[in-house]
Amino acid sequence: MHARSLSFPAPGEIEILAAEVDPPGSGQLRCAAEVSLVSVGTELTCLRGQFDPRTFWEEWVQYPFAPGYSMVSRVESVGPEVTAFRPGDRVFSFTPHAEAFLTAARDVVPIPDGVPDDHAAWASLAVTTQWALRRAGFAFGETAAVIGLGLLGQLLVRYLRIAGARRIVAIDTDADRLALAVAGGADEVLSMTVADAVETLRGSFDVVLDVTGHPAALAGASELVRPLGRLVLVGDAPRPSLQHLGPRIVADGISIIGVHAGTAAEMPTPADPWSTAAMLAVFFQYVVDRRMDLSALTTHRVTLEGAPELYRALERDRTAHLGVLIDWGDRR
16 A cells, blocks of 8 residues: 655655555554644654753654654554454554554554544543643642643643642633633633743642743743642753753752653553553543533644645744644545
8 A cells, every 4th residue: 555654854854755555464453544633842843853962852853753643543454363453443543644554453542433533633642631630649629820822731721620620720922822721621811921920820839730841931830839839841841951940949849740641651550540541541531521622722734745834834833823633534
């Protein structure tokens, strides 16, 4: 089968590749893409290639690099020893942007019938944001601030509302994103930088979630945390050498918690039942029950041919884009 895919052959370069996809081998599936979500912040960082030594970014991004990790597809054929899937099944996987691909059957998750493709494509980010609240030990009735209302920030606002937060304050400088946060359950929104928010909200929150990954945000975010509270870093800064700790981290006993979806357990254990698959199941159930409605968060949809220009537009101004889907429906 002939299939196309996206590639960053070198920093700043975008290419559409074409290759043959073999029939599935033992334990494998061959899948055809339906939609895939562009993780805007992550993929722009990968495209630019500007990150500090010894960071996860330097380890992960090796050129040529295949961007993307939020794929909704249909099973086209199954290999020997595959019994859990059959052709036509819709599945989610952490697969780069590609028209068709081979994958191990153990690496895909079935998508329930009540979950639209456009919602299912958010599943990878839904795991990251669930994991953030679990790592923070977030408890019913606590207060929280979310700094940065991109894809992850919008999901966090919605999860905090479901989790029973007493007060949710969302901070960003973009009016449209603030409006989406209100629709998603934020009690208050502040159109300002986190440094400005410190003036009135210093020490106000049990949990503060910095989703920006921006070096300038860390110090201010830490000042919003109450003594003995938690600062959760959901955005991984590609240049951590530029970050600075706030003035009260040690004196106020503030815990700093790093969150990356790759640290979630692949399989549940008695001590930790919240594996990646378990968190995906929770997300899908919330979508089916309409407790998680992401319809308004998809702002752009492009075909593969339009993807290179999309990335150039993101480089010029990413604030105009939130949920961006690559629609593979024209592949035939």
